[in-house]
Amino acid sequence: MTIKQADARDLLGIALKTFREVVLPAVPAEQRVPALMIVNALSIAERELAAGQEPERRLIPKLAKLLGEAVPETLDGPDLAKRFAELSGRLCAGITAGAFDDNPDLREYLWEVTRARLAVTNPKYVTDPPK
Amino acid sequence: MTLINEQSRPRLEAWLAGQAGARRVTIGEVTLLSGGSIQQNLAMTLTVDGGRFDGRHAVVLRTSPPTAIADTRSKSQEFAILRAAFQAGVKAPEPLFSCGDRAVLGCDFYVMRRAAGAGAGFRMVKNEAPQRELARELGRQIARLHTVRPGTVEGLDSLPLPEPTPALAAVRDCRTWLQGEDERDPVLAWGLRWLERNAPPTEELVLCHRDYRTGNYLVEDGRLTAILDWEFAGWSDPMEDLGWFCARSWRFGRFDREAGGIADRDDLYAGYEEVSGKPVDRARVDYWEAVAEVRWGTIVLMQGGRHTSGVEPSLELALTGRMLPAIELDLLLHLDAVERRRA
Numbered sequence: 001m002t003i004k005q006a007d008a009r010d011l012l013g014i015a016l017k018t019f020r021e022v023v024l025p026a027v028p029a030e031q032r033v034p035a036l037m038i039v040n041a042l043s044i045a046e047r048e049l050a051a052g053q054e055p056e057r058r059l060i061p062k063l064a065k066l067l068g069e070a071v072p073e074t075l076d077g078p079d080l081a082k083r084f085a086e087l088s089g090r091l092c093a094g095i096t097a098g099a100f101d102d103n104p105d106l107r108e109y110l111w112e113v114t115r116a117r118l119a120v121t122n123p124k125y126v127t128d129p130p131k
Numbered sequence: 132m133t134l135i136n137e138q139s140r141p142r143l144e145a146w147l148a149g150q151a152g153a154r155r156v157t158i159g160e161v162t163l164l165s166g167g168s169i170q171q172n173l174a175m176t177l178t179v180d181g182g183r184f185d186g187r188h189a190v191v192l193r194t195s196p197p198t199a200i201a202d203t204r205s206k207s208q209e210f211a212i213l214r215a216a217f218q219a220g221v222k223a224p225e226p227l228f229s230c231g232d233r234a235v236l237g238c239d240f241y242v243m244r245r246a247a248g249a250g251a252g253f254r255m256v257k258n259e260a261p262q263r264e265l266a267r268e269l270g271r272q273i274a275r276l277h278t279v280r281p282g283t284v285e286g287l288d289s290l291p292l293p294e295p296t297p298a299l300a301a302v303r304d305c306r307t308w309l310q311g312e313d314e315r316d317p318v319l320a321w322g323l324r325w326l327e328r329n330a331p332p333t334e335e336l337v338l339c340h341r342d343y344r345t346g347n348y349l350v351e352d353g354r355l356t357a358i359l360d361w362e363f364a365g366w367s368d369p370m371e372d373l374g375w376f377c378a379r380s381w382r383f384g385r386f387d388r389e390a391g392g393i394a395d396r397d398d399l400y401a402g403y404e405e406v407s408g409k410p411v412d413r414a415r416v417d418y419w420e421a422v423a424e425v426r427w428g429t430i431v432l433m434q435g436g437r438h439t440s441g442v443e444p445s446l447e448l449a450l451t452g453r454m455l456p457a458i459e460l461d462l463l464l465h466l467d468a469v470e471r472r473r474a
Binding site: 034037038040041044085088089091092093095096098100101106107109110111113114115117118120121122125 | 315318324328446450453459460463
């Protein structure tokens with residue numbers, strides 16, 4: 001049996017919880033804004049670590065389809081990041097050249113990318129639709 | 132507060148006395164004002180002995196930031212813009228003195244009268260009832276600014292004219308500032324493409340504020356006291372200011388109140404039409420609202436870059452950069468709505 005050490009994600013999570021519960025209530029009014037910015041920054045970092053490469057993994061087949069390419073084999077780590085960046089770059093070039101001007105699938109993809117990014121940076125913004 | 136120290140204070144006081152034609156100017160308490168993520172603003176009290184400004188004055192001294200953001204005006208240009216706006220009857224803070232001599236403070240700066248009131252956007256939208264008269268007044272004010280045309284006012288000759296049109300100039304500026312980010316981010320690429328394809332011709336160029344929004348004006352007891360933050364002002368399509376004001380990203384969460392989170396769009400437009408005597412071109416406001424989202428998205432990326440480049444390490448700047456996905460969501464929502472209206 002091994003004893004598990006806290007990894008980056010664990011440390012961030014518990015640091016954030018402690019900061020929220022112990023430090024934040026004692027923060028004087030003048031420092032409240034930076035204190036809340038710290039909470040926000042740590043929360044984004046925590047969600048980013050939790051998501052890992054899952055968003056890219058989910059988006060890459062859709063991206064490939066949009067570009068009319070074979071869905072890439074299962075990739076991981078830097079290979080996945082590299083391939084995703086490559087395909088995104090090709091999509092951008094196509095958009096700028098007008099190749100996607102009236103393509104409804106593009107719009108759907110843009111929504112998906114944006115929702116995936118927002119889930120990391122500001123998940124409440126997604127669940128708070130216009131009234 | 133290192134800008135005003137034992138060495139610089141007497142230099143500044145002597146310079147101010149010269150400008151004011153006074154025997155002596157004494158600087159009272161100096162405080163750094165908030166909201167200076169782009170500009171640095173120092174509030175101070177001046178005691179002026181003699182001359183036309185004899186007496187005590189609450190003023191703000193405004194300087195450039197350590198790293199200038201693209202497309203902001205020089206301090207002397209901003210001063211000239213403020214003067215033009217003030218003379219056109221706009222509630223801009225009264226501009227007093229402008230200094231291009233770096234021997235005084237080590238940077239360009241100008242001094243304006245300090246306006247009373249509060250401005251924080253998130254508080255402005257907290258009102259139970261919509262602030263309809265405030266929105267109307269903001270419409271009147273911006274229409275008044277839009278009476279200033281190129282070639283009619285002294286001191287504005289150095290402001291560039293947008294070529295070939297304000298819309299296409301806005302697209303080109305964003306592409307330049309993005310430094311290739313639109314070649315990696317398909318939402319930005321699509322936004323820019325849409326703006327290019329839908330760019331309207333512009334019949335008239337007017338002086339625009341170009342950052343006219345909730346958070347950039349002051350209110351006291353429900354009444355407008357001043358319009359601030361003139362560093363982006365320049366010649367453009369008058370509908371740009373209305374689009375920026377109404378953009379979803381500037382409603383501070385009050386998405387149902389389309390005029391800056393404070394009231395209905397119709398309230399703002401009514402005030403505008405009252406002064407301009409012309410109906411607001413709603414389709415063109417739609418276009419400029421899309422510009423607003425792309426441009427604001429570009430600006431937050433640049434702000435984030437000020438942190439990541441290591442030049443200006445700042446938690447606020449770092450977090451500003453991470454606002455991009457929310458702005459992109461606003462852009463997509465807006466483009467969907469525009470296309471539904473057109474269909």
